[in-house]
Amino acid sequence: MMDRRRFLGLAAAAATVGIAGCGPEGAGTVRLASGEIGGFYHAFGRKLAAAAERSGEVRIEPVTTAGSQANLTLLARGEVDAALALADSVGRSGEQVLALGRVYENYLQLAVRADSPIRTVADLRGARVNLGAEGSGAALTGSRILRAAGLDPMRDVDVAHRPLRESVAAVINGDADALLWAGGVPTTLLDVPDRMRLIDLGDFATPMRELFGPVYDRVEVPAAAYPGAAAVHTIGVTNLLLAAPTVSDAAAAAIVELLVWQADSLVPIEAAGTQFLDGRSLISTGPVPLHPGAAAVYRNWHG
Structure with a gap:
């Protein structure tokens, strides 16, 4: 040493x-x-x-x-x-x-309102989704997740790019259906589980690696990260x-x-x-x- x-x-x-x-x-x-x-x-x-x-x-x-x-x-x-x-x-x-x-490793967090009917990425068809601010890593990775799920980001989803604080407000107020954020766990601006809920993305780690390279890992957001919420799997990016x-x-x-x-x-x-x-x-x-x-x-x- x-x-x-x-x-x-x-x-x-x-x-x-x-x-x-x-x-x-x-x-x-x-x-x-x-x-x-x-x-x-x-x-x-x-x-x-x-x-x-x-x-x-x-x-x-x-x-x-x-x-x-x-x-x-x-x-x-x-x-x-x-x-x-x-x-x-x-x-x-x-x-x-x-x-x-x-x-570190960033955790992709796809969040919807707690009472949203959206349960999977496939349910985002026709939805209003904020894929991170313009210039963010989530903007790139989010479009890749949609493609891995068989969705065309240009045709199947109403994509917007807003900063995190604005995205959270839009989802909670009903002006957007979901947001994707790439960051640490927990992210305090995400009001999970009181007003928001995370969608499990774990099944997309393997197809993301196959389609776009070996930088994607299957990771867990533990229940303790957002007290009162269920544990979910998601995608980690170095x-x-x-x-x-x-x-x-x-x-x-x-x-x-x-x-x-x-x-x-x-x-x-x-x-x-x-x-x-x-x-x-x-x-x-x-x-x-x-x-x-x-x-x-x-x-x-x-x-």
Whole structure:
């Protein structure tokens, strides 16, 4: 295992040359595209920024966004230095990105009103469905789920794209029939089970893998996640913490140090028990190569 004091000394020395960050605050600032207020990405971004402030090794500036696809666009344009994104969104536009780590798994949550007659994805035919905000990962994954269920998103479903808070209000008020959200469990804005109910998506994990690749897992939303609700199965999608190639090795290393050494403090309290950071899986970033600065830390940490 890497000696922490020795690493921090090396990182501090590198800082005299220039830690990284193309952000407007100057050297040492990494602008991180996170997600919507009320969502897991947004909460994680704030926690990571707080951990960075405590460490003093790098400054992280979270940027509120619509989600994965918007984050990748911002990263490709050079408007942010790092981004959170669902694994199935990465690489679709040919963007050149590097990974700092595999952080969490997002849970797809298809929610309807508690008294809704909708029980399955097939029941969404002719329904008004919010598939995540424009630019979110749910917007992409949601259309894939509909296709896996034999529904044409353009013809069989009345699809809209609204932010989470608006989507929840629309479903509860009867202005929409369902919403799809990709996030942590629980998501406090989803009023389950009092006014909303989750639809089981577990049967779609295998067809999703067959149709669109191996980034989809069958996972469980335990009953304890939303007290009073029944457990349901759904689809999990890996979250990646990404960085632009222009981020320096020292800045990338400082962020990975936070992931490795402060993992317990980086899980939003409401999601503790279903989400966690595991040092053994941080390096499992699939086809997205690790940033050299991140790889150096993992080599030292894993021995």
